[in-house]
Amino acid sequence: MTITYEETRELAQRTVVDARYPNINIYTLDAIWVLYDRVLRVDPQRIDDPARDRFLLSKGHGPSAFYAVLAAKGFFPAEWLDTVADLESPLGSHPDATLVPGAEISSGSLGHGLPLGVGVALGQRATGHRDAQVYVLVGDAELDEGSNHEAIAYAGAVGLANLNVIVADNDSASHGWAGGIASRFAVNGWSTATEDMHDHDALYRAFTAPHPDRPHVTVATVRT
Amino acid sequence: MFRSSPLTDDLQRLTMRDAFAAAAADLLDRDPRVAVVLADISADLFRKAAEAHPDRVVNVGIREQLLVGAAGGLALAGLRPIAHTYAPFLIERAFEQVKLDFERQGTSGVLVSVGASYDWAEGSFTHFGPRDVALFDTLPGWRVFVPGHAAEVPPLLEEAVDSEEGAYVRLSLRHNEAPHGGTDGALSVMRRGKRAAVIAVGPVLDNVLAAAEGLDVTVAYTNTPRPLDTEGLRDLAAETGGTVVMVEPYLEGTSAWLVSKALSDRPHRLLSIGVGREELRRYGTAAQHERLHGLDAEGIGARVREFLGPA
Incomplete structure (x- = not known):
């Protein structure tokens, strides 16, 4: 059974992940959907395959869209979405990788996914899985955390080509990013693209554009 | 008046740090799962190992959050990371990474510090790490090794690396005249x-x-x-x-x-x-x-x- 994007969107919208913030924000859905539908080499039957691509949701707050895509792609039953954040539910308001099939990292505190992603990319290289790609999704406000900038500078300097970052940019950083988000990566030697979050074909092209000698960032913008 | 010199006090033929670098290089040669992550500190001691294993000896520069986070990522990719720098930078500066980037991810790693409580006394408070073991007591699942002599370092490091548990190895210039104890944890x-x-x-x-x-x-x-x-x-x-x-x-x-x-x-x-x-x-x-x-x-x-x- 194939679940469409529209059906996944409905799944995400019915998934209240945080009773304190009942207005569900699923602006990351397009990017996560395009990755799991068209880009990532992952298989819900082989979630521990060492050669798999990896998606690291660093911005763990408000994971409705992530949970909906994992359910749509068969990582766990869609019924799990109806009891999110219950005491016995494996799905919480921040994902726990040890409880959620297909979740590569536990997140919640901002600024951890990109440094972890650097390590995973180094590890894939060291274990001979040089083709395996690592995709890390961060928020534009999450970039405030300095740990990201340690990772951006280092990954650019060493040309960590199997590392990919998606910045879900809904213009939520309190002090903005004068000069643009992509410039922070470009100055460190990254390949960059800035696309409209709702344009799935443009996202697909940005996520799969070759960057053989350097890491790549896609800034996916949402302007409401 | 009690006098001693930082240049002659504590002179040792082989320090715990020297023993660590040599033992880690042996482990890199022996076990393809082992990776060493550095933040400039001790990088000169790992030059040969880095030439032999460029993918598994990584120096991230003076970036301690990345040091610990990247070590956590290496563990997620199936490697056995050893992250190393000065005690206060490894454990205090990057403590949230120590807390969240291993055990909470369902993985573990090996952290090895130098500097201890006051090894670089003339460097003073910024380089003192007496709180480290107390901080590990706030986290689940970590073993702590505090060797008393350079000869205790290789077996303890091997014990730490070969295990699946998190381990903190606390190296110091202070030392006993002879090695003691085993690796079984017994008094x-x-x-x-x-x-x-x-x-x-x-x-x-x-x-x-x-x-x-x-x-x-x-x-x-x-x-x-x-x-x-x-x-x-x-x-x-x-x-x-x-x-x-x-x-x-x-x-x-x-x-x-x-x-x-x-x-x-x-x-x-x-x-x-x-x-x-x-x-x-x-x-x-x-x-x-x-x-x-x-x-x-x-x-x-x-x-x-x-x-x-x-x-």
Whole structure:
């Protein structure tokens, strides 16, 4: 059974992940959907395959869209979405990788996914899985955390080509990013693209554009 | 006046850090899962290993959050990471990474520090790490190794790397004249007495043995304070009327909660000796700081005598 994007969107919208913030924000859905539908080499039957691509949701707050895509792609039953954040539910308001099939990292505190992603990319290289790609999704406000900038500078300097970052940019950083988000990566030697979050074909092209000698960032913008 | 020089005090043919670098290089050669992550500190000691294993010896520059985060990522990719830098930068500056990037991810790693509580005394407070072991006591699942001699480092590092548990290895320039203890975590009894069981952790052993001269006390050694050998401690305390002295080369009282828990079913008495909380705002040498904190033989002896009272 194939679940469409529209059906996944409905799944995400019915998934209240945080009773304190009942207005569900699923602006990351397009990017996560395009990755799991068209880009990532992952298989819900082989979630521990060492050669798999990896998606690291660093911005763990408000994971409705992530949970909906994992359910749509068969990582766990869609019924799990109806009891999110219950005491016995494996799905919480921040994902726990040890409880959620297909979740590569536990997140919640901002600024951890990109440094972890650097390590995973180094590890894939060291274990001979040089083709395996690592995709890390961060928020534009999450970039405030300095740990990201340690990772951006280092990954650019060493040309960590199997590392990919998606910045879900809904213009939520309190002090903005004068000069643009992509410039922070470009100055460190990254390949960059800035696309409209709702344009799935443009996202697909940005996520799969070759960057053989350097890491790549896609800034996916949402302007409401 | 007590004088010593940072250049001649503590001169060692082979430091714990040298022994660590050599042992880590052997492990890199032997085990394709092992990776070393550095943040400039000690990078010169790993130059050859980095040439031999460019994918598994990584220097991220002066970036400690990335040091620990990248080590966590390597663990997620199936490697056994060893992350290494100065104690306060590894454990205090990057503590949220230590907390969230291993155990919470369902993985573990090996963290190896240098600097200890006051090794670089002339560098002063910014480079002092006496709080490290206490911080690990706030986290689940970490073992802590505190070698007392360079020769104890390779077997402890191997034990740490070959395990699937998280491990913190605390290296120091302070050291005993000879290596002691094994890798099984058990307390090693150095001498027996009746009035107290004195437990010495890592490099304070020689001072403890000198302090115990003429006292009717048991002295036991461990280089593995976590998990503490509480069974061994109970057996020793049973022979000394429940009187225990814990001498640790880091924050005084770090192990008090564990000793109290281990002996909670019987009357007992505990004296904790370790590094004080106050900031001394002094330079000098590590030996001088040891003396200021009462961790030299004279200081330990005076406190134990006062604690035990007349025989």
